[in-house]
Amino acid sequence: MENHSTLISRAKESALSGKILDKRDVMALLEIDPNSDACKELGQAARYVAAKVCNNKAYLWAAIGIDYRACPMNCDYCSLGESWGLVRNESELTEDEVIQMAEKYVHEGVKWIVLRTTQFYSFEKLMDLARKIKSVVAGNYQLVANAGEFNESTANKLVDAGFEYIYHTVRLREGINTKFDPEERKKTLKAIQRSSLNLVSLIEPIGVEHSNEEIADSFFNAIKYGAVVTGAMARVPVKGTPLGELPGLSNQRLAQIIAVSRLAAGVHAPDICVHPASELAIAWGANVAVVESGSIPRDTCCSSKEVWNGFDPETAQKWFHAGGYEAISNED
Protein backbone atom coordinates (compact mmCIF):
# COMPACT_ATOMS: atom_id res chain seq x y z
CA MET A 1 0.00 0.00 0.00
CA GLU A 2 1.22 3.51 -0.81
CA ASN A 3 2.34 5.37 2.31
CA HIS A 4 0.77 8.68 3.31
CA SER A 5 3.77 10.84 2.33
CA THR A 6 3.86 9.38 -1.17
CA LEU A 7 0.11 9.78 -1.57
CA ILE A 8 0.24 13.41 -0.38
CA SER A 9 3.12 14.36 -2.70
CA ARG A 10 1.36 12.70 -5.62
CA ALA A 11 -1.84 14.64 -4.80
CA LYS A 12 0.15 17.88 -4.58
CA GLU A 13 1.81 17.27 -7.95
CA SER A 14 -1.55 16.39 -9.47
CA ALA A 15 -3.06 19.70 -8.28
CA LEU A 16 -0.08 21.71 -9.53
CA SER A 17 -0.23 20.06 -12.93
CA GLY A 18 -3.88 21.04 -13.41
CA LYS A 19 -5.51 17.69 -12.74
CA ILE A 20 -8.43 16.67 -10.57
CA LEU A 21 -7.74 13.78 -8.20
CA ASP A 22 -9.70 10.59 -8.65
CA LYS A 23 -12.22 9.30 -6.11
CA ARG A 24 -9.94 6.57 -4.76
CA ASP A 25 -7.22 9.11 -3.89
CA VAL A 26 -9.72 11.54 -2.38
CA MET A 27 -11.04 8.79 -0.14
CA ALA A 28 -7.54 7.66 0.82
CA LEU A 29 -6.68 11.24 1.88
CA LEU A 30 -9.92 11.48 3.85
CA GLU A 31 -8.98 8.28 5.68
CA ILE A 32 -5.87 9.85 7.26
CA ASP A 33 -6.31 10.41 11.00
CA PRO A 34 -7.07 14.16 11.34
CA ASN A 35 -4.92 14.35 14.49
CA SER A 36 -1.83 12.69 12.99
CA ASP A 37 1.46 14.04 11.68
CA ALA A 38 0.44 12.74 8.26
CA CYS A 39 -2.59 15.06 8.36
CA LYS A 40 -0.30 18.00 9.18
CA GLU A 41 1.73 17.09 6.11
CA LEU A 42 -1.50 16.97 4.08
CA GLY A 43 -2.47 20.42 5.39
CA GLN A 44 0.96 21.85 4.52
CA ALA A 45 0.80 20.44 1.01
CA ALA A 46 -2.65 22.01 0.56
CA ARG A 47 -1.37 25.37 1.82
CA TYR A 48 1.49 25.20 -0.69
CA VAL A 49 -0.99 24.55 -3.50
CA ALA A 50 -3.22 27.39 -2.25
CA ALA A 51 -0.31 29.83 -2.59
CA LYS A 52 0.14 28.77 -6.23
CA VAL A 53 -3.48 28.59 -7.40
CA CYS A 54 -5.03 31.54 -5.59
CA ASN A 55 -1.85 33.64 -5.41
CA ASN A 56 -2.25 33.91 -1.64
CA LYS A 57 -5.35 36.05 -2.08
CA ALA A 58 -8.05 35.64 0.53
CA TYR A 59 -11.68 36.62 0.12
CA LEU A 60 -14.76 36.99 2.25
CA TRP A 61 -18.25 35.76 1.60
CA ALA A 62 -20.91 37.72 3.49
CA ALA A 63 -24.27 36.02 3.68
CA ILE A 64 -27.25 38.20 4.53
CA GLY A 65 -30.21 36.05 5.60
CA ILE A 66 -33.12 38.08 4.23
CA ASP A 67 -36.15 36.31 5.70
CA TYR A 68 -36.47 34.87 9.18
CA ARG A 69 -39.33 32.59 8.39
CA ALA A 70 -40.45 29.06 9.27
CA CYS A 71 -39.65 26.97 6.20
CA PRO A 72 -41.96 24.06 5.29
CA MET A 73 -39.07 22.01 3.86
CA ASN A 74 -38.02 21.03 7.40
CA CYS A 75 -34.42 19.97 6.73
CA ASP A 76 -33.31 17.93 9.76
CA TYR A 77 -30.42 20.27 10.66
CA CYS A 78 -32.00 23.67 9.98
CA SER A 79 -33.27 25.93 12.75
CA LEU A 80 -35.77 27.48 10.34
CA GLY A 81 -37.65 24.20 9.74
CA GLU A 82 -41.32 24.90 10.49
CA SER A 83 -41.96 21.63 12.34
CA TRP A 84 -39.21 22.25 14.93
CA GLY A 85 -41.10 25.31 16.23
CA LEU A 86 -37.91 27.32 16.81
CA VAL A 87 -38.98 30.31 14.69
CA ARG A 88 -41.44 32.30 16.74
CA ASN A 89 -41.47 35.90 15.59
CA GLU A 90 -41.07 35.88 11.83
CA SER A 91 -39.46 38.93 10.27
CA GLU A 92 -37.79 40.12 7.11
CA LEU A 93 -34.97 42.62 6.69
CA THR A 94 -36.11 45.81 4.97
CA GLU A 95 -34.53 46.95 1.73
CA ASP A 96 -32.73 49.75 3.62
CA GLU A 97 -31.36 47.32 6.21
CA VAL A 98 -29.99 45.01 3.52
CA ILE A 99 -28.42 47.94 1.68
CA GLN A 100 -26.77 49.20 4.88
CA MET A 101 -25.37 45.75 5.62
CA ALA A 102 -24.12 45.37 2.05
CA GLU A 103 -22.47 48.82 2.12
CA LYS A 104 -20.71 48.02 5.39
CA TYR A 105 -19.48 44.66 4.12
CA VAL A 106 -18.19 46.12 0.85
CA HIS A 107 -16.40 48.83 2.84
CA GLU A 108 -14.81 46.06 4.95
CA GLY A 109 -13.39 44.36 1.86
CA VAL A 110 -16.02 41.65 1.24
CA LYS A 111 -15.91 40.32 -2.32
CA TRP A 112 -19.15 38.33 -2.40
CA ILE A 113 -22.40 39.78 -1.04
CA VAL A 114 -24.80 36.89 -0.72
CA LEU A 115 -28.57 37.33 -0.52
CA ARG A 116 -29.81 34.18 1.19
CA THR A 117 -33.47 33.24 1.55
CA THR A 118 -35.62 30.35 2.69
CA GLN A 119 -36.81 27.96 0.00
CA PHE A 120 -39.96 29.71 -1.23
CA TYR A 121 -38.95 33.37 -1.14
CA SER A 122 -40.16 35.23 -4.23
CA PHE A 123 -37.53 35.41 -6.98
CA GLU A 124 -39.17 38.65 -8.20
CA LYS A 125 -38.56 40.28 -4.81
CA LEU A 126 -35.02 38.94 -4.71
CA MET A 127 -34.28 40.37 -8.15
CA ASP A 128 -35.77 43.77 -7.21
CA LEU A 129 -33.50 43.81 -4.19
CA ALA A 130 -30.46 42.95 -6.32
CA ARG A 131 -31.22 45.74 -8.79
CA LYS A 132 -31.58 48.20 -5.91
CA ILE A 133 -28.28 47.13 -4.30
CA LYS A 134 -26.45 47.33 -7.60
CA SER A 135 -27.81 50.84 -8.20
CA VAL A 136 -26.86 52.28 -4.81
CA VAL A 137 -23.93 50.26 -3.38
CA ALA A 138 -20.72 51.28 -5.11
CA GLY A 139 -17.59 49.17 -5.09
CA ASN A 140 -15.92 46.16 -6.55
CA TYR A 141 -18.09 43.34 -5.21
CA GLN A 142 -20.17 40.58 -6.73
CA LEU A 143 -23.73 39.68 -5.88
CA VAL A 144 -24.61 36.09 -5.08
CA ALA A 145 -28.03 34.46 -4.71
CA ASN A 146 -28.71 31.53 -2.40
CA ALA A 147 -32.39 30.69 -2.81
CA GLY A 148 -34.75 27.90 -3.89
CA GLU A 149 -34.97 25.78 -7.04
CA PHE A 150 -35.26 27.45 -10.45
CA ASN A 151 -35.06 26.84 -14.18
CA GLU A 152 -32.86 28.26 -16.93
CA SER A 153 -35.18 31.15 -17.66
CA THR A 154 -34.98 32.30 -14.02
CA ALA A 155 -31.20 31.77 -14.07
CA ASN A 156 -30.96 34.23 -16.97
CA LYS A 157 -33.26 36.70 -15.20
CA LEU A 158 -31.02 36.50 -12.12
CA VAL A 159 -28.07 37.49 -14.32
CA ASP A 160 -30.05 40.42 -15.77
CA ALA A 161 -30.91 41.56 -12.24
CA GLY A 162 -27.20 41.79 -11.33
CA PHE A 163 -26.31 38.42 -9.84
CA GLU A 164 -23.00 37.00 -11.03
CA TYR A 165 -22.69 34.06 -8.67
CA ILE A 166 -25.09 31.51 -7.28
CA TYR A 167 -24.81 29.18 -4.32
CA HIS A 168 -26.32 25.76 -4.86
CA THR A 169 -25.49 22.20 -3.95
CA VAL A 170 -26.87 18.71 -3.49
CA ARG A 171 -26.50 18.49 0.25
CA LEU A 172 -25.20 15.42 2.05
CA ARG A 173 -28.03 12.92 2.56
CA GLU A 174 -30.33 15.02 0.40
CA GLY A 175 -33.65 13.17 0.38
CA ILE A 176 -32.82 11.47 3.71
CA ASN A 177 -32.19 14.38 6.08
CA THR A 178 -34.19 16.67 3.78
CA LYS A 179 -37.49 16.37 1.94
CA PHE A 180 -35.89 17.31 -1.38
CA ASP A 181 -35.60 14.97 -4.30
CA PRO A 182 -31.85 15.15 -5.13
CA GLU A 183 -32.82 15.11 -8.82
CA GLU A 184 -34.67 18.42 -8.38
CA ARG A 185 -31.52 19.96 -6.90
CA LYS A 186 -29.54 18.62 -9.86
CA LYS A 187 -32.04 20.17 -12.29
CA THR A 188 -31.28 23.56 -10.75
CA LEU A 189 -27.54 22.85 -11.05
CA LYS A 190 -28.04 22.04 -14.74
CA ALA A 191 -29.96 25.31 -15.25
CA ILE A 192 -27.04 27.14 -13.61
CA GLN A 193 -24.57 25.38 -15.89
CA ARG A 194 -26.47 26.57 -18.96
CA SER A 195 -26.48 30.19 -17.73
CA SER A 196 -23.60 32.60 -17.17
CA LEU A 197 -23.94 32.36 -13.38
CA ASN A 198 -20.78 31.20 -11.59
CA LEU A 199 -21.48 28.27 -9.33
CA VAL A 200 -20.34 28.10 -5.72
CA SER A 201 -20.99 24.68 -4.25
CA LEU A 202 -19.68 23.29 -0.97
CA ILE A 203 -19.68 19.85 0.62
CA GLU A 204 -22.27 20.41 3.34
CA PRO A 205 -23.54 20.17 6.01
CA ILE A 206 -20.86 17.72 7.15
CA GLY A 207 -21.25 15.97 10.49
CA VAL A 208 -19.68 13.00 12.23
CA GLU A 209 -22.36 10.82 10.58
CA HIS A 210 -20.96 11.15 7.03
CA SER A 211 -18.65 8.59 5.46
CA ASN A 212 -15.58 9.42 3.41
CA GLU A 213 -17.40 8.17 0.34
CA GLU A 214 -20.37 10.52 0.89
CA ILE A 215 -17.94 13.42 1.32
CA ALA A 216 -16.02 12.45 -1.84
CA ASP A 217 -19.24 12.07 -3.88
CA SER A 218 -20.40 15.49 -2.78
CA PHE A 219 -17.08 17.03 -3.83
CA PHE A 220 -17.25 15.40 -7.27
CA ASN A 221 -20.82 16.59 -7.70
CA ALA A 222 -19.69 20.19 -7.17
CA ILE A 223 -16.91 19.72 -9.72
CA LYS A 224 -19.23 17.99 -12.21
CA TYR A 225 -21.52 21.03 -12.31
CA GLY A 226 -18.58 23.39 -12.75
CA ALA A 227 -18.18 24.96 -9.30
CA VAL A 228 -15.57 27.72 -9.35
CA VAL A 229 -15.58 27.92 -5.56
CA THR A 230 -15.88 24.78 -3.45
CA GLY A 231 -14.83 23.67 0.02
CA ALA A 232 -16.63 22.48 3.10
CA MET A 233 -19.22 23.57 5.60
CA ALA A 234 -19.83 21.78 8.88
CA ARG A 235 -23.25 20.93 10.25
CA VAL A 236 -23.71 23.01 13.36
CA PRO A 237 -25.84 21.04 15.84
CA VAL A 238 -28.88 23.16 16.68
CA LYS A 239 -30.76 21.96 19.76
CA GLY A 240 -34.40 21.30 18.95
CA THR A 241 -33.74 20.09 15.38
CA PRO A 242 -33.72 16.32 14.66
CA LEU A 243 -29.91 16.27 14.28
CA GLY A 244 -29.35 18.69 17.15
CA GLU A 245 -27.93 16.09 19.52
CA LEU A 246 -25.41 14.60 17.07
CA PRO A 247 -21.98 16.14 17.70
CA GLY A 248 -20.42 18.52 15.20
CA LEU A 249 -17.11 17.96 13.42
CA SER A 250 -13.82 18.76 15.10
CA ASN A 251 -11.82 21.69 13.71
CA GLN A 252 -9.15 19.18 12.64
CA ARG A 253 -11.54 17.08 10.59
CA LEU A 254 -13.10 20.12 8.87
CA ALA A 255 -9.60 21.46 8.13
CA GLN A 256 -8.62 18.05 6.73
CA ILE A 257 -11.63 18.08 4.37
CA ILE A 258 -10.58 21.58 3.28
CA ALA A 259 -7.04 20.34 2.57
CA VAL A 260 -8.36 17.39 0.56
CA SER A 261 -10.72 19.68 -1.43
CA ARG A 262 -7.78 21.97 -2.17
CA LEU A 263 -5.57 19.15 -3.47
CA ALA A 264 -8.42 17.44 -5.30
CA ALA A 265 -9.75 20.55 -7.09
CA GLY A 266 -6.39 22.17 -7.90
CA VAL A 267 -6.81 24.97 -10.42
CA HIS A 268 -10.36 23.90 -11.30
CA ALA A 269 -11.85 25.58 -8.23
CA PRO A 270 -9.09 27.98 -7.17
CA ASP A 271 -11.05 29.38 -4.24
CA ILE A 272 -11.69 27.02 -1.34
CA CYS A 273 -14.17 28.10 1.30
CA VAL A 274 -14.55 26.97 4.91
CA HIS A 275 -17.47 27.55 7.23
CA PRO A 276 -17.25 27.99 10.15
CA ALA A 277 -13.70 29.27 9.70
CA SER A 278 -10.76 28.29 11.88
CA GLU A 279 -7.12 29.31 11.80
CA LEU A 280 -6.28 25.66 11.15
CA ALA A 281 -8.50 25.43 8.04
CA ILE A 282 -6.86 28.61 6.75
CA ALA A 283 -3.42 27.15 7.47
CA TRP A 284 -4.48 24.02 5.56
CA GLY A 285 -5.58 25.71 2.36
CA ALA A 286 -8.86 27.62 2.73
CA ASN A 287 -8.68 31.12 1.21
CA VAL A 288 -12.37 32.02 1.59
CA ALA A 289 -14.27 32.47 4.85
CA VAL A 290 -17.89 33.34 5.58
CA VAL A 291 -19.38 36.07 7.74
CA GLU A 292 -23.12 36.03 8.15
CA SER A 293 -25.90 38.14 9.55
CA GLY A 294 -29.69 38.30 9.39
CA SER A 295 -31.59 35.03 9.47
CA ILE A 296 -29.21 32.15 10.32
CA PRO A 297 -30.20 28.51 9.64
CA ARG A 298 -27.64 27.19 12.11
CA ASP A 299 -28.77 29.11 15.17
CA THR A 300 -31.88 29.96 17.12
CA CYS A 301 -30.72 33.54 17.57
CA CYS A 302 -33.53 35.07 15.40
CA SER A 303 -32.62 37.62 12.74
CA SER A 304 -29.58 39.50 13.92
CA LYS A 305 -27.92 42.68 12.66
CA GLU A 306 -24.72 41.42 14.29
CA VAL A 307 -22.37 38.91 12.65
CA TRP A 308 -22.94 35.27 13.58
CA ASN A 309 -20.70 33.74 16.22
CA GLY A 310 -18.72 36.99 16.51
CA PHE A 311 -16.80 36.15 13.32
CA ASP A 312 -16.43 39.51 11.58
CA PRO A 313 -14.28 40.79 8.70
CA GLU A 314 -11.70 42.12 11.17
CA THR A 315 -11.21 38.66 12.72
CA ALA A 316 -11.05 37.08 9.26
CA GLN A 317 -8.42 39.65 8.30
CA LYS A 318 -6.35 38.76 11.36
CA TRP A 319 -6.58 35.02 10.71
CA PHE A 320 -5.74 35.27 7.02
CA HIS A 321 -2.84 37.55 7.82
CA ALA A 322 -1.55 35.06 10.41
CA GLY A 323 -1.92 32.32 7.79
CA GLY A 324 0.36 34.20 5.38
CA TYR A 325 -2.32 35.46 2.97
CA GLU A 326 -2.55 38.97 1.59
CA ALA A 327 -5.14 41.23 3.21
CA ILE A 328 -8.69 40.27 2.29
CA SER A 329 -9.85 42.26 -0.63
CA ASN A 330 -12.61 42.61 -3.17
CA GLU A 331 -10.10 43.05 -5.96
CA ASP A 332 -9.58 40.02 -8.23
Ligand code: SF4
Ligand atom coordinates in the same frame (compact mmCIF):
# COMPACT_ATOMS: atom_id res chain seq x y z
S1 SF4 B 1 -32.16 24.43 4.89
FE1 SF4 B 1 -33.30 25.80 3.49
S2 SF4 B 1 -34.87 24.52 2.60
FE2 SF4 B 1 -34.15 23.43 4.42
S3 SF4 B 1 -35.54 24.06 6.05
FE3 SF4 B 1 -33.78 25.44 6.10
S4 SF4 B 1 -34.40 27.20 4.85
FE4 SF4 B 1 -35.80 25.51 4.36
